[in-house]
Amino acid sequence: MAKDVNVIIDIESPTPRLGFGKPLILGSAATGKPYKTYADLASVKAEFGETTEEYKAALAIWNQGDAAPAEIAIARQKTGVDSETVSDVLERLMKEDWYFLVTTTTLQADVEEFAAAIELDGTREYFTRSSDLVVVAALKSKLYSRTTVFYHTTISNYPEAALIGRVGSAPVGSVTWKFKFLQGIEPLDITNTELNEIHAAGAITYVTKAGRNQTSEGKTLSGEWIDVIHSKDYIKANIEYGIQILFADTDKVSFDNTGIAQLESVTRNVLRQAFLQNMIAQDDDGLPLYGTNFKRRSEVDPADRALRTYNGGEFWFDLAGAIHETTIRGLIRK
Template sequence: MLIPKITDVYVSIDITHPQISKDLKKIAIFTKGDQQSFKTYTYLPDVMADFDENTETYKTAEAIFSQDDAPEAIQIITYADKVPAPVIQSNTSNAGTTVVDNNASNTSQPSAGIGRAAFDYFYEDWEIAILADYNKADALALADVLENGGYDGKGFHFMFQQFGPSNAGDGADFDKYSRTWKFYHSAEDEKYTAALASEGTSDDAGKVSWKFVHDLNGITPEKLTATELLNLKRQHFITYVQKADHASQIDDSNAQGLFVDFIHGLDFVKATVESNLQNALTLDGKQVFSYTQKGLNAIKVNIETTLDKAGNQGIIDIDSTGKYKRHVDVPDIDKIHASTVSHRILQGVKFEYTSSSAINEVHINGNAVA
């Protein structure tokens, strides 16, 4: 499922294992309704105008806005079983108009439901997906789009899915997704994932170790036996427990062994390299980006500057000299075929970086002398 994007800059990032470890901070609440829509809300009372306070959508929004470091805005994406209205196009054969549903002939594009909404609003301003009401089929459909969507088929966004005693048995079906994290919370009326997403996005992508996002308002720490805790960890569930004076997560990696901050940083790098270079191409044009060695060098400098910004946010690791572990490779002008130059397309630009890590556990051996 390739979701097209209007851009002149295409960044595709492959994840190389093993792993050392827009603002892309907005949360999207997916909720089922009569008609597909996308809307931004900056205050909780605005949500109430569209969703009654007894709805799970309102309660999810309330959990987000109730945190100490809540975001300035949230997005609510409504999905529907009804197919959105088809496009009206001109019919050149009879000079009239004809109703065409382009999606009917595109089998890779969802025709309706949560998959269609995620497809249609894929490049809007949101990063973390949360379902207001759990439905296994809908949750899996959303996870599929986030895993394989985007113009390069490498995904974008990520999903926090909350489970409890009533649906924990579904959890194993989500283990194949690298962009989905499973959370277990026994108090199913509490919106744990919404609160966590709210507090965790209080700082820039890359600066947060999600395991230690702590003291969530309105969320009760679990009281689990050692056996229960081990069983949850074996099933790749993350849960919220009291540790010393503060409550936080037992972990922040999913079944694929990927940490939230790594994927969040990956999306930041991809989106920021694209947007910065697109803006530079648009504003500076041929004066800076001529198809010469000078223009190629400008491409390289633009990407390096963006990667350094990612490094400043804690996304990229540093070496022993304090330099960021990143490398940008742009082809030499003498090695580019004339036909490629004539078509004004630059290929073969590559960059790589080493993701930063965080200390999640500390093991200390002490010795007491009598």
């Protein structure tokens, strides 16, 4: 898709328009199947039947009740004669409206290809499942920041799809992916040592803590937080979208301080919304920790002005993050 706006965000350590809560279930069949949106489970059942993997994944998503997305998308990769490669199928699907990818395949070679392709694209996230920690560890060695692996001894009921259904449609940045109850998924009865081994391999899982069934972590294979990647993508895409709309709806964005201020205003509006959705932290006085620095016309290279290209805009923000663990000390006085 052609565009005139390119936003680059680097995560400083330590540190068409997408529907950012919309999952895509990708199956496979000899005839393939184009991208299609579904608004309820009955429609999926009518088209695919209850025994298909696509239906099982959709059920896991919509089983999460009010937290589940209003709609999902399903497509199938063509197999057999004239089969589609991973590159082929993603090339046609990247033009569509979705953010979270769930594949019905769990074959290691397939998962590695999808993970690599999603990482290279840099605009979506891939959730997969595994019952083999050796396979998970092999994936972790790639340090993919856009792939999350859900480990469970039972993966036929799509625990990773359930997690997307539970969390993915919340306002971006407003939730963490840890501590979440998943309807229809049984917690693993494991020791702390076994849980640590799962996390060390690079996966997350589902356990019981303080009598509550909940997800054990909220990380991708690289160790980055899922909500950080989600927030980064949201801010980048919305600044690009907002400025592209500004260009389209304005007779001319002048290459002067007024036009530059328009670009900065769009950027600040997106950052303000990100702050309201709890992506961006606040200081001790409750003020949002973000800022912009857009060079004035006089500070811009004349060669850029001649090319009508403005490269002088910058912004920064502090991630709000989330508290996942705590140590609280007490003192008994006699």
